[in-house]
Amino acid sequence: MLFRPSADDLRVIGRYTGKVVYAVGVAMLLPLVVAVGAGERNDAYAFVVGASLAITVGAASQLLRTRTTLDAARGLAVVGSAWLVAPVFGAVPLLLSGHYASYLDAYFEGMSGFATVGLTLANDLDHMARSVNLWRHIMQLMGGQGIILVVLTIFASAGAVIGTLHTGEGRGERILPNITHTARFILRVVVAYAGMGMGLLWLLLWRGGLEAATAAYHAALLFTTAFHTAGFAPQSASAAFYRSQPVEVVLMVLMVAGAFSFALHYQLWQGRRGELSRNLETRTLAVSIIAIFAVLAVGLGRTGVHTDFGGLFRVGFFQTINAHTTTGLTTIPHRLFVTQWGALAPAMLVTAMALGGMAGSTAGGIKAIRIGVLLKGLRRDIRKVLLPENAVVVESYHSTTRRVLRDDLVRGAATILLLYLLLYLAGGILGLFYGYELTLSLFESTAAGATGGLSVGIVRPDLEWPLKLLYIAQMFIGRLEFLAALALGGYVLSMLRGRT
Amino acid sequence: MARRDRDSAESILRGGLVGIALVTAATVGLAAAAAVVALVISLLY
Numbered sequence A: 001m002l003f004r005p006s007a008d009d010l011r012v013i014g015r016y017t018g019k020v021v022y023a024v025g026v027a028m029l030l031p032l033v034v035a036v037g038a039g040e041r042n043d044a045y046a047f048v049v050g051a052s053l054a055i056t057v058g059a060a061s062q063l064l065r066t067r068t069t070l071d072a073a074r075g076l077a078v079v080g081s082a083w084l085v086a087p088v089f090g091a092v093p094l095l096l097s098g099h100y101a102s103y104l105d106a107y108f109e110g111m112s113g114f115a116t117v118g119l120t121l122a123n124d125l126d127h128m129a130r131s132v133n134l135w136r137h138i139m140q141l142m143g144g145q146g147i148i149l150v151v152l153t154i155f156a157s158a159g160a161v162i163g164t165l166h167t168g169e170g171r172g173e174r175i176l177p178n179i180t181h182t183a184r185f186i187l188r189v190v191v192a193y194a195g196m197g198m199g200l201l202w203l204l205l206w207r208g209g210l211e212a213a214t215a216a217y218h219a220a221l222l223f224t225t226a227f228h229t230a231g232f233a234p235q236s237a238s239a240a241f242y243r244s245q246p247v248e249v250v251l252m253v254l255m256v257a258g259a260f261s262f263a264l265h266y267q268l269w270q271g272r273r274g275e276l277s278r279n280l281e282t283r284t285l286a287v288s289i290i291a292i293f294a295v296l297a298v299g300l301g302r303t304g305v306h307t308d309f310g311g312l313f314r315v316g317f318f319q320t321i322n323a324h325t326t327t328g329l330t331t332i333p334h335r336l337f338v339t340q341w342g343a344l345a346p347a348m349l350v351t352a353m354a355l356g357g358m359a360g361s362t363a364g365g366i367k368a369i370r371i372g373v374l375l376k377g378l379r380r381d382i383r384k385v386l387l388p389e390n391a392v393v394v395e396s397y398h399s400t401t402r403r404v405l406r407d408d409l410v411r412g413a414a415t416i417l418l419l420y421l422l423l424y425l426a427g428g429i430l431g432l433f434y435g436y437e438l439t440l441s442l443f444e445s446t447a448a449g450a451t452g453g454l455s456v457g458i459v460r461p462d463l464e465w466p467l468k469l470l471y472i473a474q475m476f477i478g479r480l481e482f483l484a485a486l487a488l489g490g491y492v493l494s495m496l497r498g499r500t
Numbered sequence B: 001m002a003r004r005d006r007d008s009a010e011s012i013l014r015g016g017l018v019g020i021a022l023v024t025a026a027t028v029g030l031a032a033a034a035a036v037v038a039l040v041i042s043l044l045y
Helices: A007-027 A029-037 A041-061 A072-096 A103-114 A130-145 A147-155 A160-168 A179-207 A212-227 A238-242 A245-259 A262-269 A274-278 A280-303 A309-324 A335-339 A344-355 A368-386 A407-433 A438-449 A465-479 A483-497 B002-044
Strands: A396-399 A401-404
Touching: A007 A029, A007 A041, A007 A072, A007 A130, A029 A041, A029 A130, A041 A072, A041 A130, A072 A103, A072 A130, A072 A465, A072 A483, A103 A130, A103 A465, A130 A212, A179 A212, A179 A245, A179 A262, A179 B002, A212 A245, A238 A245, A245 A309, A245 B002, A262 A274, A262 B002, A274 A280, A274 B002, A280 A309, A280 A344, A280 A368, A280 A396, A280 B002, A309 A344, A309 B002, A335 A344, A344 A407, A344 A438, A368 A396, A368 A407, A407 A438, A407 A465, A438 A465
Parallel strands: none
Antiparallel strands: A396 A401
């Protein structure tokens, strides 16, 4: 039986969602400064409008007084509503920039940014104002590190109740006992990789011929997109624009780092290198990357596009890492996936995106830990069949410490796996309805649901609006791993049909 | 207090360098395995 949420419930959800909206407004001040500095006058006005709206609404929501505490269910609903509402305001300067055909397109872009997907509906990206392009990447940064984390560090008066917010966003694993310490550690990791990544990229781009200031701008945007496994790029040619192998190497390291869970980063920062080889999630991810790359390389070899070692390795490995970490940068034009890559190699990219990176990272998809747990569960079941009936079969795995494989863990992983497969299929079927080929339709659908961001060209400004809406829903649900989206849906349903 | 801050900054720097080095090593390890696979497949075609 459903109970209708009280007015107090809605007030607490509105108040915390409002804090996120406020943060979005404050974040717009940075591209505003850039727009003013770069003389992008019209875009500066766009950011004034966007920031004013978000800050006003965010501040007004704080007038919602409540004595209700933020429990797990309400916390999840806040996460869900925050991810839906943030792009509403994030889309305003995008729409006013003139690079988007409609508000729906701008909202799509906003959701793609906050969900770290990377699919884009921007027109004439190569002539987009720097401030607007910067804003696209800031949305990725906010989405990647979790808008909620911004809320925690900037607005929240520390408290255990906020801990519930972490669960829905996929950062459920406590790295450190205290939420403030956890947030501080995450910030340190980001700053360290930003220093290393942006420094190296700036040097490579500057030596490659870009002006120092332009190189710095591109380095900052590329770091943001690679480390947050997001996928927007400063130029429409994506990573291919730079035609630089060293740049691709740095991007790959950043993508891998972005796809690693912060729990693993914590272990590595402690110098526990054994975690790389023992951890079930790193092992699963490594085996999956190499297996997928091997089949992809066979596929590329069969098409005859890349038969030499250099081509196979450079193009194939970058795309495998790119897809598996659900980033979405590319070193070849998207249309080549359709016209030159045959069927097998793109199918491997779809598989890589569908599986995704690690839980507790910015990567999307099913997640390596769930695949690892399911395979362990399968192994346990096979052993049970083979051993005598009264034999006790215990399967264990390593994740920071040695853990016994529990039934509920396997069941949970299987449920999420099934939900993700249904999510990918939903977009695939609607694509078929609009006349797209099954393989292309599944590619684009998986790119949206797994936050992969690669495209075979279906996502474009004149895409049918029902598909735009479905992809938005897929990006939202896939990013929040169902739980927060379902909690929000449950709240809406109980408002409509619940008993008082 | 200042000494504690310096120690803390040093430990952060050390941790960061070790962490980044290990992630880089993991990426290089994956690339090396992929290179062997690519070499074998390029010989087949």
